[in-house]
Amino acid sequence: MLFVILLGSSFLIYNLTAIASDPLEELRISSDPNAKQQILVLIRSLHLDVPPPLRYFSWLQGVLNAFTGHFSLGFTRSHESVAAVIGHAIPVSIRLVLGATILAIVLGITIGIVTALRQYSRFDYSMTFLSFLFFSLPIFWVAVLLKEYLAIGFNDFLYEPVVSTPWLIGLSVFAGLFWASILGGNRAQVWLRFGVAFAANAVVLFTLSETHWFTQPSLGPIVVFAMSVGVAFATTHISVGISSRRVLFGSLSVSVVGLAAYFPLQSLFTKHFSNKTLLILFLGALLVGAAIGFFATKVDRGPAIRTTSIVAFLTFGIIYVDRLMRTWQGYSETDAVNYRPVPTVGESNSLLEPGNYWFTTLDNALHLFLPTIALTIISFAGYVRFSRGSVLEVLNQDYIRTARAKGLTERTVIMRHAFRNALIPLTTIIAADIAGVIGGAIITERVFGWVGMGTLFNKAIGGQDLNLLMGVFFVTSSLALLANLVADLLYSALDPRIRIGK
Amino acid sequence: MAKKKTAPATVGENAIELQETAGLSQGQIVRRRFFRHRAAMVSLVSLLFIVIFVFSASGLRFGSDRNAATTPGWWPYTITDLSKMSSKHCEEGIVGCPTLDLIPAFIDGTPMNIGKHPFGQDDIGRDYFALVMRGAEQSIQIMIIIGAIGALLGTVIGSISGFFRGWVDAVLMRLTDFIITIPTLIIGAVIGFRVGNLGVTLLGVFLGLFAWTGLSRLVRGEFLSLREREFVDAARVAGASNTRIIFKHILPNAVGVIIVSVTLLMSGAILLETGLSYLGFGVVAPDVSLGSLISQYQTSFSVRPWLFWWPGLLIVSIALCINFIGDGLRDAFDPRQKRRITKRDLVKADNASKDS
Numbered sequence: 001m002l003f004v005i006l007l008g009s010s011f012l013i014y015n016l017t018a019i020a021s022d023p024l025e026e027l028r029i030s031s032d033p034n035a036k037q038q039i040l041v042l043i044r045s046l047h048l049d050v051p052p053p054l055r056y057f058s059w060l061q062g063v064l065n066a067f068t069g070h071f072s073l074g075f076t077r078s079h080e081s082v083a084a085v086i087g088h089a090i091p092v093s094i095r096l097v098l099g100a101t102i103l104a105i106v107l108g109i110t111i112g113i114v115t116a117l118r119q120y121s122r123f124d125y126s127m128t129f130l131s132f133l134f135f136s137l138p139i140f141w142v143a144v145l146l147k148e149y150l151a152i153g154f155n156d157f158l159y160e161p162v163v164s165t166p167w168l169i170g171l172s173v174f175a176g177l178f179w180a181s182i183l184g185g186n187r188a189q190v191w192l193r194f195g196v197a198f199a200a201n202a203v204v205l206f207t208l209s210e211t212h213w214f215t216q217p218s219l220g221p222i223v224v225f226a227m228s229v230g231v232a233f234a235t236t237h238i239s240v241g242i243s244s245r246r247v248l249f250g251s252l253s254v255s256v257v258g259l260a261a262y263f264p265l266q267s268l269f270t271k272h273f274s275n276k277t278l279l280i281l282f283l284g285a286l287l288v289g290a291a292i293g294f295f296a297t298k299v300d301r302g303p304a305i306r307t308t309s310i311v312a313f314l315t316f317g318i319i320y321v322d323r324l325m326r327t328w329q330g331y332s333e334t335d336a337v338n339y340r341p342v343p344t345v346g347e348s349n350s351l352l353e354p355g356n357y358w359f360t361t362l363d364n365a366l367h368l369f370l371p372t373i374a375l376t377i378i379s380f381a382g383y384v385r386f387s388r389g390s391v392l393e394v395l396n397q398d399y400i401r402t403a404r405a406k407g408l409t410e411r412t413v414i415m416r417h418a419f420r421n422a423l424i425p426l427t428t429i430i431a432a433d434i435a436g437v438i439g440g441a442i443i444t445e446r447v448f449g450w451v452g453m454g455t456l457f458n459k460a461i462g463g464q465d466l467n468l469l470m471g472v473f474f475v476t477s478s479l480a481l482l483a484n485l486v487a488d489l490l491y492s493a494l495d496p497r498i499r500i501g502k
Numbered sequence: 503m504a505k506k507k508t509a510p511a512t513v514g515e516n517a518i519e520l521q522e523t524a525g526l527s528q529g530q531i532v533r534r535r536f537f538r539h540r541a542a543m544v545s546l547v548s549l550l551f552i553v554i555f556v557f558s559a560s561g562l563r564f565g566s567d568r569n570a571a572t573t574p575g576w577w578p579y580t581i582t583d584l585s586k587m588s589s590k591h592c593e594e595g596i597v598g599c600p601t602l603d604l605i606p607a608f609i610d611g612t613p614m615n616i617g618k619h620p621f622g623q624d625d626i627g628r629d630y631f632a633l634v635m636r637g638a639e640q641s642i643q644i645m646i647i648i649g650a651i652g653a654l655l656g657t658v659i660g661s662i663s664g665f666f667r668g669w670v671d672a673v674l675m676r677l678t679d680f681i682i683t684i685p686t687l688i689i690g691a692v693i694g695f696r697v698g699n700l701g702v703t704l705l706g707v708f709l710g711l712f713a714w715t716g717l718s719r720l721v722r723g724e725f726l727s728l729r730e731r732e733f734v735d736a737a738r739v740a741g742a743s744n745t746r747i748i749f750k751h752i753l754p755n756a757v758g759v760i761i762v763s764v765t766l767l768m769s770g771a772i773l774l775e776t777g778l779s780y781l782g783f784g785v786v787a788p789d790v791s792l793g794s795l796i797s798q799y800q801t802s803f804s805v806r807p808w809l810f811w812w813p814g815l816l817i818v819s820i821a822l823c824i825n826f827i828g829d830g831l832r833d834a835f836d837p838r839q840k841r842r843i844t845k846r847d848l849v850k851a852d853n854a855s856k857d858s
Contacts, residue, residue: 005676009683020692128829136769136821138776138793141814144800382766389762389832428719442687443777458781461687469688477683484679491723497730 002481006474011056013473014466018052021464023077045079046467059470073474074467082471085456090475092347093452097441099368100375105430107376108383113419114182115384116391123181127384135381143374143447147344151370155340158332161214163205175201216329219322221262228255228315235314239307241411247304250296251311254289258315269323273357278320285316324365327358334359343367345449371448375441379433386429390422397421424494431487432480528754535834542830549823552816553642559635579629600630600808622808624799633790634812640791642820644706644775644784649768651710656717656767657760663718664725665748675722682715686774690783702785705775713771717763724756758835765828769821776817792817 024042027035042048047055062072073082111131115124163171176198180190208214219227232251233242240247268277289312293305332341336351343349349363394400395418403417404410442454453472460469526534536542561575600622621630663674686709693708728734729752737751776793778784785791790798792813799809 002679005679005683009680013684013688016692017688132822132825132829133818135766135825136773136818138773138780138796138814138817140777140780140800141796141810141817144803144810148803385762425723428723432716443780446781457685457687461783473683473685473688476685480682481679484682495727497727 002485005481006477007060009477010060010470010474011053014056014059014470015052017461017466017469018055021466023048023464023466042077045075046077059467063474073471076468077463077465082467085468086453086471086475089451089453089456092450093441093445093454095347095364095368096371096445096450096452097375100372101379101434103372104376104380105383108380109387109423109426111380112384112387113391113414113422116388116395117414118182119392121181126181131381131384133381134377135385137378139374139378139443140447142377143370143444146370146374150373151342151344154342158215158339158341161209161212163209168202168205168209171205172198172202215332217325219318219325221259224262224315224318224322225255225259227318228258228311231255231314231318232311235307235310237411238415239310240303241409244304246297247293247307250293250304250308253292253296254308254311255315257288257292258312258319262319265319266323269358271356271358282313282316285312288312324358324362327362331359331362341366342369344370347450371441371444371450374447375444382429383426386426387422390425391418394418394422424491427490427494428487431483431490434483532834536830539830539833541826542833545823545826545830549820549827552638552820552823556635556638556642560632560639575635577632577635579632599806621812622806624809625802625806630809630812633795634792634816637790637792637795637813638816638820640702640785640789641772641775641793641817643702644709644791645768645772645820647703647706648710648713648771648774649764651707652713652717652767652771653760653764654714655711656714656763657721659714660718660721661725661748661753661756664722665729665744665752667726671722674718678715678718681712684712686712687778687781687783690778702791705784709771709774713767713774717760717767720759720763721756724759725752728752728755758832761831761835762828765824765831769824769828772817772821772824 023046024039027039027042032038047058050058059074062074065071071083073086076082076085111127115127118124176194179197180194183189183193185193229252232248232255236242236244236248236251242248265281268281286309289309290305292312293308294301296308297304328341331337332339334352336349336353343366346367347364348360348367352359352363354360400413400417403413408417441450441452442458444450445452445454446458453476456468457472457476459465460472559575559577560580600620619629619631621634624630624633659674659678663671689708689712690705693705734747734751737747742751772792775784775791776796779786779791779793780797782794782797785794795813796810796817799806803810
C-alpha cells in the first residue's frame with residue numbers, strides 16, 4: 001500500500017516538476033558560443049528528448065534495480081551520482097537536527113507536564129506566553145538574532161569575561177522567579193525559594209566570573225560527584241519515589257562508583273580517543289548501573305535497574321562533558337579559532353588541524369550550538385502546548401480520581417497513571433516530526449550554511465535538477481510514510497480502545 | 503492547603519457552575535467564556551486593529567498583477583515611490599533611518615514624532631512603512647485563505663474517515679499520506695514557475711489544498727476514540743442517525759481539537775508563507791510579503807536594523823495574537839474546562855446559596 005502511494009506521488013511530482021521547469025533555460029539565453037553544444041550534451045545525458053511521463057519510468061527502473069543490486073537514482077546535472085550526493089547529505093542533516101529534536105521533546109514534555117500540574121499559576125501563564133511567542137517566531141528571524149546577540153555578543157564577552165553587576169542581578173532575579181514559580185507554595189515559601197535561588201545564582205555567577213571560569217571552564221571531580229548525587233536523587237524520585245531506600249542506595253552507589261572511575265577515566269581520555277570507545281564506555285556505564293541496581297534490591301528489580309542505569313548513563317555523561325569543557329581553553333587559543341569560539345555559520349571549522357579528538361568534538365558541538373538553540377526554540381513550543389493539553393485532559397478523567405482515592409502517592413498518580421496516557425496523542429506528533437526533520441530543515445540549513453538534505457532540495461529546485469530533486473524526495477517521503485505507519489501502529493498498541501478497520 | 507478548602511470549595515464550585523450556566527444555550531456559554539478570557543480578548547482586539555490598520559494603509563487590492571482591482575489607502579507613499587534619502591536624526595553616515603519617535607520629550611529630550619518615514623527607508627529610498635504594510639497585507643491574505651481551506655478540508659476528511667472507518671478510512675488516509683509526501687516547496691516552486699506571479703489569492707488557494715493533512719489526521723484520531731465512547735452508543739440506541747451523531751455528538755466534543763489545530767495551522771500558514779518567500783518561492787519581486795522583506799534585508803542587520811525588525815515584529819505579533827485567540831476558544835469550547843475560581847466567586851456563590 002505504502003509502495004503504491006510512493007509510486008503515485010513520485011510520478012506526480014516527476015511530471016509536475018518536469019513540466020514546471022526548463023533545465024536548458026540558462027543555456028538558451030547564454031551567449032557562450034559553446035551553448036548549443038552543451039545543450040545537446042545535456043539533452044543526451046538527461047534524456048530530455050523523452051517526454052516526462054516516459055522518462056519517469058527510466059528513473060523508476062533505476063530505483064527498482066535495487067532488487068538486482070544496481071540501485072541508482074540517476075545523475076545530477078554535473079554528472080555526480082545522486083545516491084552518493086544524498087549519502088553525504090543525510091548524516092549532516094541528522095547531525096543538525098537530532099540534538100535539537102531530542103532536546104525539544106524532552107524539554108517540551110517536561111515543561112508541558114509541569115504547567116499542567118500548576119495550571120493557572122504564574123509559571124503556567126509565563127510558560128504559555130513564552131511558548132506562544134516561540135511558536136510565532138520565523139526561524140530565519142530567530143537565527144539572525146541569535147547570531148547577532150548570542151554568538152557575537154558572547155564572543156565579545158569572552159574578551160573580558162566579567163559578569164557586570166546589572167547582568168548579575170538580572171540573571172539572579174530571573175533564576176529566583178523561575179524556581180519560585182516552578183515550585184509554588186504559599187506566599188512565605190515563595191519568598192523563601194525566591195531568596196534562596198537568587199542568592200545561590202548570584203554567588204555562583206560571581207564566583208565563576210571572579211575565577212575567570214568562562215575562559216577555562218571545568219567541573220572537577222567534586223562538582224561532578226555533587227551533580228551525580230543530584231541526578232541520583234532526582235532520577236530516583238521521578239522513577240520509583242524517594243521512599244524506596246534500596247533504590248536510592250543503589251543510585252547513590254552509582255554516583256560513588258562514578259567518582260571512583262573519574263581518575264582512571266581521565267587516562268583513557270587521550271588525544272586519540274574515538275567515538276567507538278565512547279560508545280563502548282557508555283554501554284559499560286549502563287551495564288555497571290544495571291548490575292548495581294540488580295544487587296541493591298531483592299524484589300521488584302526492573303524499576304531499580306532502570307533507575308540505576310539512567311543514573312550511571314547520566315553520570316558518565318557528566319564526566320565526559322567535564323573533559324570536553326577542559327578542552328575549551330586550548331581550543332579557543334588555537335589559531336583557527338582565535339579567541340572567538342562560538343561560530344555563526346558552517347558545519348565545522350576547516351582551518352582546525354585534525355588529529356585531536358577533543359578539539360574536533362568541541363568544534364562540532366560548538367557549530368551545532370546556534371542551530372540547535374534555534375530549532376529547539378521553534379519546535380519546543382508545540383510540545384509544551386500539546387503535552388500540557390493532553391495531561392490536563394487526562395487529569396480530569398475518572399481513573400485519576402480513583403487512583404487518588406486509592407491513596408496512591410501523587411508521584412505514582414502522575415507518572416504511572418496520567419503521564420503514560422497523556423503520551424499517547426503525542427506519539428503521532430513525534431513520529432511526524434522526526435520524519436520531517438530529515439528533510440525539513442531547509443531554512444535552518446540555509447541560514448546557518450550547512451549542506452544537508454535541505455540545501456540539496458533547494459539547489460535542485462533552484463537549479464532545475466530533476467534527478468536530484470527526485471532523489472531527495474524519494475528519501476524524505478519514504479521516511480515520512482514510514483513514520484506515519486509507525487505512529488499508527490504505536491497508537492493502536494498504546495491505546496487498546498482504538499480499533500482500526502473491522 | 504488544598505485539603506482544608508475542599509469541602510466549601512466543592513459547594514462553591516457547583517453553585518458557581520449552576521449559576522453560570524442556568525438558562526444559557528451552548529453558544530452563549532461559549533461566547534461568555536471566550537469574552538472572559540483576557541489574553542484572548544486583548545489578542546482579538548489587537549489582531550483586528552492590525553488587520554484594519556494594515557489593509558486601510560495601503561488600500562485593498564485583489565486579483566492578479568495584470569488586472570488588479572484596487573482601492574486607495576490613507577498612506578501617501580506606495581511601494582514603488584522613490585523618495586529622497588533623509589538623514590535626519592540618524593547616526594553618522596547612515597541614511598534612511600526611521601523617523602518614528604514614540605518616547606515623549608521629557609524622557610529623551612526629543613518630542614514624540616511620526617515623521618515622513620516612520621519605519622525608515624530601504625537602501626534605494628522606498629518608504630519602508632508602505633512596504634511593510636503591503637507585505638503584511640499579502641501575508642494576512644494568504645494566512646486566511648490557507649486557514650479556511652485547510653480547516654474545511656481537514657475537518658471533513660478527518661471526520662468522515664474516523665467515523666466510517668473501513669475502506670472509506672483506508673482510501674482517505676492513503677490520500678492524506680499521498681498529500682503529506684508532496685513537499686510544500688515543490689508546490690510553491692511549481693506555481694511560481696508555471697504561472698508566474700499570480701497574486702497571493704491563488705498562491706493561498708494552492709497552499710491551502712495541501713495544508714489540511716495534519717488536521718485531518720488529528721480529527722480522525724479524535725473521531726476514532728470518541729465513536730467508541732458510551733454517549734455515542736447511547737445516541738445510537740436512541741435511534742440517532744449518522745449525521746446527527748456526527749454533528750450533534752462527536753463534532754462538539756472534537757471542536758476543541760479542531761479549533762486549536764486550525765489556529766496552529768493559521769499561525770503556521772503565515773510562517774509557511776514567509777518561509778517560502780524567504781527562500782524565493784512564494785511572493786516574488788516586485789511584490790513584497792513580510793517574508794521576502796526579511797530575506798531581502800537580513801544581511802543589512804548591522805547597518806540598517808530597522809529593515810529587519812519591522813517585518814519580523816509584525817509577523818510575530820500576528821502569529822501571537824492568533825495563537826492566543828485559539829487558546830481562548832479552546833478554553834471556551836471545552837465543556838469540561840473549569841474556570842479558575844477566585845475568592846470573589848466563592849463569596850458570591852456562598853451568598854447565592856444562602857439566599858436560595
